[in-house]
Amino acid sequence: MAKFYMNSAISLVLSVSVFNALAASEAETGNTDTAGTDTVNEQKIQSLEQRIQDIESANSDKYMTETHAYKRVTNDGFNPAISVILDGLYSSYKNNPEDYNLPGYALGGEAELAPEGFSLGHSEITLSNNIDDKFFGQLTLAIAEHDNETVVELEEAFFETLSLAEGFTLRGGRFYSALGYLNQQHQHAWDFQDAPLVYRGIFGNQYFDDGLRLAYVAETDLFLELGAEMFAGKKYPAGGQHTGAGSWTGFINLGGDIGVSHSWQAGLSYWSADNIEREYGGHDHGGTAEVPVFAGDSKIIGANAVYKWAPDGNARQQNLKLQFEYFKRDDEGGLVLLNSNPLEQSTLNSKQDGYYAQLRWQFVRNWAMGVRYDRVDSNNSGSDQSVLDEAGLTSTGFVPTRTSVMAEWAPSEFSRVRLQYNRDDSYQVADDQVYLQYTFGVGAHGAHAY
Amino acid sequence: MLIKRLKTLAASLIPLLVVLPGAAYPDSQTSLNVFACEPEWAALAKVLGEDKLTIYSATTAMQDPHHIQARPSLIAKARRADLLICSGAELEVGWLPLLLRKASNQKIQPGQKGYFMAADHVEKLDVPLTLDRSLGDVHAEGNPHIHTSPENILRVAKVLSERLLDIDEKNADFYQNNYKLFEQRWRQSIIKWQQQAEVLKDINIITHHTYWSYLNHWANMNVLATLESIAGVSPSSGHLAKVKKKMAKNQVKMIIHVAYVSERPSVWLSEQTGVPVIALPASVDFQNGQSLELWFDGIINQLVTMP
DSSP: OHHHHHHHHHHHHHHHHHHHHHHHHHHHTTSTTHHHHHHHHHHHHHHHHHHHHHHHHHHOOSSOSSOOOOOOOOSOTTSOEEEEEEEEEEEEESSOGGGOOBTTBOOOTTOSOOOSEEEEOOEEEEEEEEOSSSEEEEEEEEEEEETTEEEEEEEEEEEEESOSBTTEEEEEEEEEOTTSTGGGSOGGGSSSSSOOHHHHHHHTTOOEEEEEEEEEEOSSSSEEEEEEEEEOSOSTTSOSOOSSOSEEEEEEEEEEEETTTEEEEEEEEEEEEEEEEEEOOTTOOSOOSOEEEEEEEEEEEEEEEEEEEOGGGOTTTOEEEEEEEEEEEEEEEEEEEETOSSOEEEEEEEEEEEEEEEEEEEEETTEEEEEEEEEEEEEEEOSOHHHHHHHTOOOTTOOOEEEEEEEEEEEETTEEEEEEEEEEESSSSOEEEEEEEEEEEEESOOOOBO | OHHHHHHHHHHHHHHHHHHHHHHHOTTTTTSEEEEESSHHHHHHHHHHHGGGEEEEESSOTTSOTTSOOBOHHHHHHHHTOSEEEEOOTTTTTTTHHHHHHHHTOGGGSTTSTTEEEGGGGSOOSOOOSSOOGGGBSOOTTOOOOGGGSHHHHHHHHHHHHHHHHHHOGGGHHHHHHHHHHHHHHHHHHHHHHHHHHGGGTTOEEEESSGGGHHHHHHTTOEEEEESOSSBTSOOOHHHHHHHHHHHHHSOEEEEEEETTSOSHHHHHHHHHHOOOEEEEOSSOOGGGTOOHHHHHHHHHHHHHTOO
8 A cells, every 4th residue: 555655656746747847848849949958858758657657667566465545635625516608699680679579379488589789697606415315406696687687596595416316306496497308497507598489489498387396207228207296386487376276297208219320209288277377578678568368277388209319329520419399378367468558358268289399410520510490380269359469369370480500619529619590480571580509517527408 | 976076086196106126126126126227237236136126327428427317217216216326426416416416315325225326436536726616627525527536446346245244144144145146256357457557657658638648558558648738628629739839749649539539639649640539438338248257358458459
């Protein structure tokens, strides 16, 4: 044992000198007489390396007879792993982005377009670590700007059990719901700068709330996951005050491999919230003081499928990802325009559905391109059509669609620059939208989720 | 009405749930499920445990074990594992923690008997003096590709066999015996490989990445330069030009790269300098039944048959 310590101490000292010598040789390459010093330095390095090898071979016991459990030295220790996401973009539009609307959908949540010109996306700080042998914890803060005000949003703050019982996982706190594939990813991990139209229309970009999730992974060769979530029901597209669970979801996911190069996952989900008060126009810049509110019962069903391919299963150089999601929302209740005088109201029977399909192709290391198609539809009716008109719930037969293409360059796992173009036919006057976006991850290594 | 329908549904589902797991694993009672992150550990488990183990390798020799996602099939396999064998030293940092959480399998959580990190049991090379991402995707604990030295394999084999008999006491004698046989064979092989590798001593080589550090160290080869100036980042043309200049001043025997990376930078350099390129298989072809010994034989042969 002592021998080993001495050995490593000597190698450490020598490697420091090698390092210094290397640094010196690097520094000197700027000089005019580089060739001469290079060779001298290289000889120095070689002689030092030789000395290390000589010492090591002299000291090392070729076959260690006892097992040494070498101490783990990590950079996380007892502190949580910290990662910071820097995300920003330059946006250019043909139309005025403030006039954006999605016919047949009254928008809410964070469903606005990024402002024209330079802006920041969600700058995120994530802290996470195992709490003890039973629990994992994560906190994600997003710093964003809305209406010229910088706000700190608590995106996620949850605990998760590490091994509750065979195959069961319980998660509690605030988190993104598992009712969609994209919904569980943070925005910076998406393959396009903006949310699919169906996410924008139905979830106000993304759905999270405070609650509990119980998931079970079956003991089968085929991946089979069943889960249910209970939420407070405060967040869009739910809303209002609830005692107990205001909304709940159920989901099932299947997945597996086909040979070594292909893998897939497919899921179905259901969301239900009764007696909610859903307030639209969270970030509406229309200037109207009248706020549409839906009161009643709402249900969503969702389906998603993801397929990935990489030659020999080695995604490092080349890989392809196909992704599809469909959602349908059913609302049954009444619609009120708050602050209207006299109070305008109507019954509402709303059916909205839509899908997106996208493909991302990394054709060579560090470079990828993608294409996405979006389509949403709606069928809304009520006792007073003019109230629906004012709320933006009338589509008059218009079917919003959008086609996007993007190209991205990711020189390492921690950085990415993306150029995206949208041909946006999602409202009456077609728009051309261009985004140039950067996303950088600083700190702890992110998780490679599927 | 609804209740009645639900009852019928439940009645038809329950037998399915009972039958499914049983049908899928007829021998789950008799053999231990091993989840190996890399094929070298799958092969090592195979030689130590033989038919007492049902072994799954999460990656093949053609995959970069760093760039793996916690995909559904891996979660399903980890869910049923009794023993997890990985390299550790942050090689699987991008996907293993997530996989372990998703699989929610008590037996293979950190600190449990079923959690085995090979790199914890050997002395590591390339431990960085400073931790800075401008130096690339550095591994704070040192180089994780420890299996490229035959002596490391032997060290890991010893601890792994102890772990196996710890988990599966009823087969303790079997594991003990198997380890002894393996150790004997492996030591003889090392002597053979050392004799073969005599010609490699002190030769200058160029490598793509620091993948073969332990092998280079073991065979006393001198790595003049690596093509990746920064770990995990593709070689830049500027750096390649520097390497080329360096090669002109020294006698270089070969350019080595691991088979799963792009051969283009190595081939370009070879065309420029006339130094031959060899692509070494990253690991055992476990899926096709190759053994660690055959894999290592192949590597040594590839190296020594270079002119």
